[in-house]
Amino acid sequence: MAELIRRGRKPGEIVVIDPRADALDKAESKDVVVLAGDATRNVTLEAVKVGRASALIVAAGRDDTSTLIVLIARRLAADLPISVVIRSEDNESPATQAGANTVINPASFAGLLLAGSTSGPHLADYLMDLADGSRRPPRRGVALRTGGRSERDRPAAILPISDILADQRSTKFEMRPSQATLSD
Numbered sequence: 001m002a003e004l005i006r007r008g009r010k011p012g013e014i015v016v017i018d019p020r021a022d023a024l025d026k027a028e029s030k031d032v033v034v035l036a037g038d039a040t041r042n043v044t045l046e047a048v049k050v051g052r053a054s055a056l057i058v059a060a061g062r063d064d065t066s067t068l069i070v071l072i073a074r075r076l077a078a079d080l081p082i083s084v085v086i087r088s089e090d091n092e093s094p095a096t097q098a099g100a101n102t103v104i105n106p107a108s109f110a111g112l113l114l115a116g117s118t119s120g121p122h123l124a125d126y127l128m129d130l131a132d133g134s135r136r137p138p139r140r141g142v143a144l145r146t147g148g149r150s151e152r153d154r155p156a157a158i159l160p161i162s163d164i165l166a167d168q169r170s171t172k173f174e175m176r177p178s179q180a181t182l183s184d
Contacts, residue, residue, distance in 0.1 A: 001032055015048045039069045042076065051077040058084040058100075063091035067098045074099025 005011055016027035017039045024034045037044040039060065050056065056073050060066040066084050073082055083102040086095045095103045113128065 001027055001030055005030060005032075013054075015053075017044060017048060040065060040072065042072055045069075045073055045076055050080065053077065053080060055081045055083070058082065063088050063095070067091065067095045067100075070095055070100045071098040 001014055001016060004014055011031040012033065014032040015035065016024065016032055017035045017037050018024055018027070019036060019038055021036070024036055027034045033048075035044065035048055037047070039045060039058075050073055056077075058066045058069045058073070060069055063086050066086060070082055070084050073080060081102075082100045083104065084095050084100040085104050085106065086092050087105065087107065089105060089108065092103045092105060
């Protein structure tokens with residue numbers, strides 16, 4: 001909730017559903033809309049008009065509960081983008097099968113960052129920049145290999161990878177991935 005607000009979402013556009021008073025008090029202090037309820041119930045998701053939502057983030061604290069919420073929300077809103085936090089790797093596939101578009105496993109993500117911090121210069125920093133969204137990732141170009149052609153005949157093409165990754169739209173490339181290399 002706080003991260004959505006930090007990224008520019010208006011608090012009045014955010015709805016928090018939780019049965020716990022302390023969680024609702026915290027949400028209410030940020031001026032978001034709150035509903036004391038059980039998100040595993042159709043009536044609760046219907047009450048907040050989940051079918052008209054722009055997105056749904058599910059973080060119920062238990063994988064089985066989160067997956068059930070995804071399943072119910074998907075039935076009520078076929079095209080709704082749904083992101084879910086799943087803590088056990090074994091439960092990632094069921095969450096996807098239930099209808100989640102994005103499954104986030106905090107332990108796997110932390111492992112990715114830790115491994116990245118040991119295998120390349122600044123890789124963990126770069127991944128954090130992408131995940132954080134508060135800073136624009138450093139510009140790194142994609143340069144074409146010569147492919148047997150002379151430098152003079154090679155097309156001059158540098159595509160800033162940070163622009164590609166930051167762009168939410170689909171990007172079509174005219175080159176095959178084997179023809180491109182990342183350069184600093």
